[in-house]
Amino acid sequence: MASPPVRTRSRLAPDERISEIMAVTRQLLSEKGYQNVVTSEVAERCGISEGTIYKYFDSKRELLARVAEExxxxxxxxxxxxxxxxxxxxxxxxxxxxxxxxxxxxxxxxxxxxxxxxxxxxxxxxxxxxxxxxxxxxxxxxxxxxxxxxxxxxxxxxxxxxxxxxxxxxxxxxxxxxxxxxxxxxxxxxxxxxxxxxxxxxxxxxxxxxxxxxxxxx
Amino acid sequence: MASPPVRTRSRLAPDERISEIMAVTRQLLSEKGYQNVVTSEVAERCGISEGTIYKYFDSKRELLARVAEExxxxxxxxxxxxxxxxxxxxxxxxxxxxxxxxxxxxxxxxxxxxxxxxxxxxxxxxxxxxxxxxxxxxxxxxxxxxxxxxxxxxxxxxxxxxxxxxxxxxxxxxxxxxxxxxxxxxxxxxxxxxxxxxxxxxxxxxxxxxxxxxxxxx
Amino acid sequence: MASPPVRTRSRLAPDERISEIMAVTRQLLSEKGYQNVVTSEVAERCGISEGTIYKYFDSKRELLARVAEExxxxxxxxxxxxxxxxxxxxxxxxxxxxxxxxxxxxxxxxxxxxxxxxxxxxxxxxxxxxxxxxxxxxxxxxxxxxxxxxxxxxxxxxxxxxxxxxxxxxxxxxxxxxxxxxxxxxxxxxxxxxxxxxxxxxxxxxxxxxxxxxxxxx
Amino acid sequence: MASPPVRTRSRLAPDERISEIMAVTRQLLSEKGYQNVVTSEVAERCGISEGTIYKYFDSKRELLARVAEExxxxxxxxxxxxxxxxxxxxxxxxxxxxxxxxxxxxxxxxxxxxxxxxxxxxxxxxxxxxxxxxxxxxxxxxxxxxxxxxxxxxxxxxxxxxxxxxxxxxxxxxxxxxxxxxxxxxxxxxxxxxxxxxxxxxxxxxxxxxxxxxxxxx
DNA sequence: CATGAATGAGTCTTCATTCAT
DNA sequence: CATGAATGAAGACTCATTCAT
Known part of the structure; x- marks a missing residue:
């Protein structure tokens, strides 16, 4: 495995972060289906911590629902x-x-x-x-x-x-x-x-x- | 004294045991759907231990698949x-x-x-x-x-x-x-x-x- | 830190395990108060995994309540x-x-x-x-x-x-x-x-x- | 056009800021009890950021203690x-x-x-x-x-x-x-x-x- | 051979605290 | 100097699977 990519604490505007999380979630949803989308993987693919997801979405369910709506x-x-x-x-x-x-x-x-x-x-x-x-x-x-x-x-x-x-x-x-x-x-x-x-x-x-x-x- | 009518720890032939497990699983699958079938409940309803299931089936997935096939x-x-x-x-x-x-x-x-x-x-x-x-x-x-x-x-x-x-x-x-x-x-x-x-x-x-x-x- | 103490998967009769968990919990409760009793510490002090606690108690609350009752x-x-x-x-x-x-x-x-x-x-x-x-x-x-x-x-x-x-x-x-x-x-x-x-x-x-x-x- | 009545991002003197934080915290403490006072809510009610609280108080505990003292x-x-x-x-x-x-x-x-x-x-x-x-x-x-x-x-x-x-x-x-x-x-x-x-x-x-x-x- | 006690990796979620901007 | 996005360690709880007895 490669050394972690500089692990610089990324900083995005809320809208961008939200977009990113939703995009990643959409992708994941697409790959695995609802039940198999896990918050930890969403976070990982975004390069953020799980906590950050919860800054923007109240729950996994809400995240998924908003992705679908959008x-x-x-x-x-x-x-x-x-x-x-x-x-x-x-x-x-x-x-x-x-x-x-x-x-x-x-x-x-x-x-x-x-x-x-x-x-x-x-x-x-x-x-x-x-x-x-x-x-x-x-x-x-x-x-x-x-x-x-x-x-x-x-x-x-x-x-x-x-x-x-x-x-x-x-x-x-x-x-x-x-x-x-x-x-x-x-x-x-x-x-x-x-x-x-x-x-x-x-x-x-x-x-x-x-x-x-x-x-x-x- | 008559022998107790107690359902003694059933000692079923392997085939019967398998049948029972599959029957119970089918019932459960029918009631709750795949994701919500839990091995512990299968065992409980059969009156056997969880471990026993794994004597006959390699994994939950295999059990479910065989049930579906049958x-x-x-x-x-x-x-x-x-x-x-x-x-x-x-x-x-x-x-x-x-x-x-x-x-x-x-x-x-x-x-x-x-x-x-x-x-x-x-x-x-x-x-x-x-x-x-x-x-x-x-x-x-x-x-x-x-x-x-x-x-x-x-x-x-x-x-x-x-x-x-x-x-x-x-x-x-x-x-x-x-x-x-x-x-x-x-x-x-x-x-x-x-x-x-x-x-x-x-x-x-x-x-x-x-x-x-x-x-x-x- | 010392090397782990043989880490032999201990095996107790349910009653003994329950007693042990309750004893440890009582001790912990005694030391820290309800809010600060954490399941992970109960497990650690018993030398078991957290999951084991939940084999015997439905929730932390139930565990604590039973300790108090006893x-x-x-x-x-x-x-x-x-x-x-x-x-x-x-x-x-x-x-x-x-x-x-x-x-x-x-x-x-x-x-x-x-x-x-x-x-x-x-x-x-x-x-x-x-x-x-x-x-x-x-x-x-x-x-x-x-x-x-x-x-x-x-x-x-x-x-x-x-x-x-x-x-x-x-x-x-x-x-x-x-x-x-x-x-x-x-x-x-x-x-x-x-x-x-x-x-x-x-x-x-x-x-x-x-x-x-x-x-x-x- | 009149200047907007918008509550411009308040720029309070340190003392006033401290007073406000403490007042809000007291209110919260009074409503919910210690364990349930959350810094994010303190910040929100003050209309400031969470970080600001830490400019004036080393930790949540210190804040609470000072509130109690006052x-x-x-x-x-x-x-x-x-x-x-x-x-x-x-x-x-x-x-x-x-x-x-x-x-x-x-x-x-x-x-x-x-x-x-x-x-x-x-x-x-x-x-x-x-x-x-x-x-x-x-x-x-x-x-x-x-x-x-x-x-x-x-x-x-x-x-x-x-x-x-x-x-x-x-x-x-x-x-x-x-x-x-x-x-x-x-x-x-x-x-x-x-x-x-x-x-x-x-x-x-x-x-x-x-x-x-x-x-x-x- | 069956048991069932035990595991442990994993789930979602929370929150005091930090630090780049 | 204030911000607020981000953290990360910790929380309770779940469950398929293992293995000593």
């Missing part, structure tokens, strides 16, 4: 509006694509939010709950609209459709995470949209046709 | 054959229903396999991996057959379809676990089958029609 | 009955003497019970509370009897008299602890009894006269 | 002289009343002095020791005078009488602190004075009679 906000912030006058299919694809790419970009963090935080008794009171809810609601609203306007059949619940979409997104992503095969956001978005749209389209309604991929292509 | 095998073993001559839709629904009911019945164990074990670096070498693969493969094979025989379109990958199915199953189940809404295996199986089947059915091919629920019910 | 019971157990037909003065002196000698023998433990435990929110539910109450009640009852039978005046509350007695006992003992002067249980018992008895004796009632010291001496 | 001095300073020509009983009651009301008014501070500081190895060298001693000495001197002039008997040591008085005061106050029953300074002062005075009065000496309460009543 990240979620970051991602959901960048929101394109749907093209005006776009049909159900186009708008559905856009949302599915967004969901896929979110998880694709930060899969372990997704997992943390989706699996760990969501089980927290106070989850419902956290800001991240609201952020999360807002996104799923957009898909739910779109599906509801499709049913209400007679574009979609009414024989499968909106609830189940939402589960199919998010379930597929999550499943696909985790498989990717575990190194199982490749994963194209565009292809997956197309596939999901196609199956759901065609599977739900009311007989007799004109199919919008697949939206040209280029529209949402990154 | 359980999986048990469940996948009880396999009704599809009715001879059944169509794609009927067979698809049967498999989806099976997957849903497995997770529905033993959600904590599922979660353990799905979330914890699957992340294990050696997961691919575990027998449970093979068992798991075998089940998903059956769905994969069915879907592949549907595509090959021209019943399903070829514009969505079998892979993605499988993800939609399993993702939805898991997603639905976890939501249920967290107390979000009710969950009917039959309704979900119908919904998933409908969307996938209708969404993938090759234009021009005759729809089998929804199979009467009674066929696979319960 | 000790109290030990002391209050050895209870001489008052000589039959003894007057107020004799019986008062006997109780005062007992109280003094209890604290004299184990002053730091007394202090722990009196000062720390007594502030515990759950103190009232502890067994030690009952033990303690029983002793103070005996003095209270005696004083009440004296007032009721017209031996004592009624112009000072029983409550205050009890406080004078116990307050004096505690005060005297702590001073002693801090090394302030000597402290004779007999002399103090006589003094307290004299002042209280003479100070409260109803005018016109015949003074029993000081009981000969030899009766309760040592 | 407070004690303040209290003992405000001393009414006994009415000229007052008898033993009157003067005794006055002192007892004083002692009771001191503790009654500032129980947490008393407790700190009585329980924590007094155990300090260097207690005897602290100024507070001297202050404390001076007050107890006044009672001691009075009792001594009573004995020397033949008003009090000589069969109980002055030492013990002092302990009865202070012990009772402390005991009564702590019970009150723990919420056990009410506590009247006047009643307690009367009771203590009565018992001690009557209990010690030399036979044949004329009882001064209870001093009218109004004399020392607040």
């Amino acid at each position: 990240w979620f906000e970051e991602i959901l912030g960048a929101d394109e509006n749907p093209p005006p006058g776009a049909g159900i299919r186009t708008r559905l694809r856009q949302l599915v694509w967004k969901g896929l790419s979110i998880i694709r970009q930060e899969p372990s963090l997704s997992r943390f939010v989706l699996m760990e935080l969501r089980s927290d008794p106070t989850y419902r009171t956290m800001r991240i709950y609201e952020l999360n809810r807002r996104f799923t609601a957009r898909i739910g609203d779109l599906l509801q609209e499709a049913v209400s306007t007679g574009v979609f059949r009414a024989d499968v619940s909106v609830r189940l459709l939402r589960d199919m979409i998010f379930g597929c997104i999550e499943h696909r992503t985790w498989a990717y995470l575990r190194g199982e095969g490749d994963f194209s956001v565009d292809e997956a978005a197309d596939g999901i949209t196609n199956v759901i749209y065609r599977g739900m389209l009311m007989p007799g309604v004109q199919d919008e046709g697949a939206s040209p991929q280029s529209k949402t292509k990154r | 359980w999986f095998e048990e469940i996948l073993g009880a396999d009704e054959n599809p009715p001879p001559g059944a169509g794609i839709r009927t067979r698809l629904r049967q498999l989806v229903w099976k997957g849903l009911s497995i997770i529905r019945q033993e959600p904590s164990l599922s979660r353990f396999v799905l979330m914890e074990l699957r992340s294990d670096p050696t997961y691919r070498t575990m027998r449970i991996y093979e068992l798991n693969r075998r089940f998903t493969a059956r769905i994969g094979d069915l879907l592949q057959e549907a595509v090959s025989t021209g019943v399903f379109r070829a514009d969505v990958s079998v892979r993605l379809l499988r993800d939609m199915i399993f993702g939805c199953i898991e997603h639905r189940t976890w939501a249920y676990l967290r107390g979000e809404g009710d969950f009917s295996v039959d309704e979900a199986a119908d919904g998933i089958t409908n969307v996938i089947y209708r969404g993938m059915l090759m234009p021009g091919v005759q729809d089998e029609g929804a199979s009467p629920q009674s066929k696979t019910k319960r | 000790w109290f019971e030990e002391i209050l157990g050895a209870d001489e009955n008052p000589p039959p037909g003894a007057g107020i003065r004799t019986r008062l002196r006997q109780l005062v003497w007992k109280g003094l000698s209890i604290i004299r023998q184990e002053p730091s433990l007394s202090r722990f019970v009196l000062m720390e435990l007594r502030s515990d929110p759950t103190y009232r539910t502890m067994r030690i509370y009952e033990l303690n109450r029983r002793f103070t009640a005996r003095i209270g009852d005696l004083l009440q009897e004296a007032v009721s039978t017209g031996v004592f005046r009624a112009d000072v509350s029983v409550r205050l008299l009890r406080d004078m007695i116990f307050g004096c006992i505690e005060h005297r003992t702590w001073a002693y602890l801090r090394g302030e002067g000597d402290f004779s249980v007999d002399e103090a018992a006589d003094g307290i009894t004299n002042v209280i008895y003479r100070g409260m004796l109803m005018p016109g009632v015949q003074d029993e006269g000081a009981s000969p010291q030899s009766k309760t001496k040592r | 407070w004690f001095e303040e209290i003992l300073g405000a001393d009414e002289n006994p009415p000229p020509g007052a008898g033993i009983r009157t003067r005794l009651r006055q002192l007892v009343w004083k002692g009771l009301s001191i503790i009654r008014q500032e129980p947490s501070l008393s407790r700190f002095v009585l329980m924590e500081l007094r155990s300090d190895p260097t207690y005897r060298t602290m100024r507070i020791y001297e202050l404390n001693r001076r007050f107890t000495a006044r009672i001691g001197d009075l009792l001594q005078e009573a004995v020397s002039t033949g008003v009090f008997r000589a069969d109980v040591s002055v030492r013990l009488l002092r302990d009865m008085i202070f012990g009772c005061i402390e005991h009564r106050t702590w019970a009150y602190l723990r919420g056990e029953g009410d506590f009247s300074v006047d009643e307690a002062a009367d009771g203590i004075t009565n018992v001690i005075y009557r209990g010690m009065l030399m036979p044949g000496v004329q009882d001064e009679g209870a001093s009218p309460q109004s004399k020392t009543k607040r």
Whole structure:
């Protein structure tokens, strides 16, 4: 092992320190999952003492929750509006694509939010709950609209459709995470949209046709 | 005097002991989830000492993994054959229903396999991996057959379809676990089958029609 | 520092270990007071690891409380009955003497019970509370009897008299602890009894006269 | 625009700063007791940094000790002289009343002095020791005078009488602190004075009679 | 061979004190 | 000179694992 790197007592502005701690924690969360993030390792990677973490965060839980929130906000912030006058299919694809790419970009963090935080008794009171809810609601609203306007059949619940979409997104992503095969956001978005749209389209309604991929292509 | 009915310090054959430990662990896993299974409690419930567990299992992880394997095998073993001559839709629904009911019945164990074990670096070498693969493969094979025989379109990958199915199953189940809404295996199986089947059915091919629920019910 | 004393993993029967831990804790409590008893030192003095303590006690608090209880019971157990037909003065002196000698023998433990435990929110539910109450009640009852039978005046509350007695006992003992002067249980018992008895004796009632010291001496 | 009413970073003279720190600490000590006074809170309430405290005080202990000293001095300073020509009983009651009301008014501070500081190895060298001693000495001197002039008997040591008085005061106050029953300074002062005075009065000496309460009543 | 007492590395958290800026 | 970011040693407590009996 190398001699310690000068061990100069680093001194940062609070904001920078907070950022650093959160960045390191995000990374760690990404690598190991919530239960396995340990304060001592956060401190070590930051090159600070454990005590310093507690200067800025009341508890490990708070730290993790804030990391998740920040990240979620970051991602959901960048929101394109749907093209005006776009049909159900186009708008559905856009949302599915967004969901896929979110998880694709930060899969372990997704997992943390989706699996760990969501089980927290106070989850419902956290800001991240609201952020999360807002996104799923957009898909739910779109599906509801499709049913209400007679574009979609009414024989499968909106609830189940939402589960199919998010379930597929999550499943696909985790498989990717575990190194199982490749994963194209565009292809997956197309596939999901196609199956759901065609599977739900009311007989007799004109199919919008697949939206040209280029529209949402990154 | 009659011999005391006292449960004398049980002296079980190794196989029985192993069975008992695994049964107790399964119960515990089911109640509390992987991270919260503690060896001391396993020992206590078995009425044995902690040390004894280590006579039969190298580590907690190994114990848990074997429990999961046994359980999986048990469940996948009880396999009704599809009715001879059944169509794609009927067979698809049967498999989806099976997957849903497995997770529905033993959600904590599922979660353990799905979330914890699957992340294990050696997961691919575990027998449970093979068992798991075998089940998903059956769905994969069915879907592949549907595509090959021209019943399903070829514009969505079998892979993605499988993800939609399993993702939805898991997603639905976890939501249920967290107390979000009710969950009917039959309704979900119908919904998933409908969307996938209708969404993938090759234009021009005759729809089998929804199979009467009674066929696979319960 | 000397080389570690053979560091042989000692192995004791649970009862012995528990006794040892409690004995060591009693000693430590005696030396430093509740707040300053640290689990690591208990372990070190026992020559065991900290974990072992927690095999036998759920928490530090529980350990300390049990130490106090055991000790109290030990002391209050050895209870001489008052000589039959003894007057107020004799019986008062006997109780005062007992109280003094209890604290004299184990002053730091007394202090722990009196000062720390007594502030515990759950103190009232502890067994030690009952033990303690029983002793103070005996003095209270005696004083009440004296007032009721017209031996004592009624112009000072029983409550205050009890406080004078116990307050004096505690005060005297702590001073002693801090090394302030000597402290004779007999002399103090006589003094307290004299002042209280003479100070409260109803005018016109015949003074029993000081009981000969030899009766309760040592 | 008017200059902002913003409390600019206060730039106090050292003396004022010291006063402020001590005042805040006294308040905190009074609220929470010694062990629970934390330097960070002192700093926060003063609107200064933690480091600054250490500019003026070597350690937390020193700060606390000086607070106690100042407070004690303040209290003992405000001393009414006994009415000229007052008898033993009157003067005794006055002192007892004083002692009771001191503790009654500032129980947490008393407790700190009585329980924590007094155990300090260097207690005897602290100024507070001297202050404390001076007050107890006044009672001691009075009792001594009573004995020397033949008003009090000589069969109980002055030492013990002092302990009865202070012990009772402390005991009564702590019970009150723990919420056990009410506590009247006047009643307690009367009771203590009565018992001690009557209990010690030399036979044949004329009882001064209870001093009218109004004399020392607040 | 089973036991179960003991371990010890590790967990999160607290706080009086220091020192570079 | 005051600051306040950082420290680090200590606190109670947990639990998978070991090994002498």
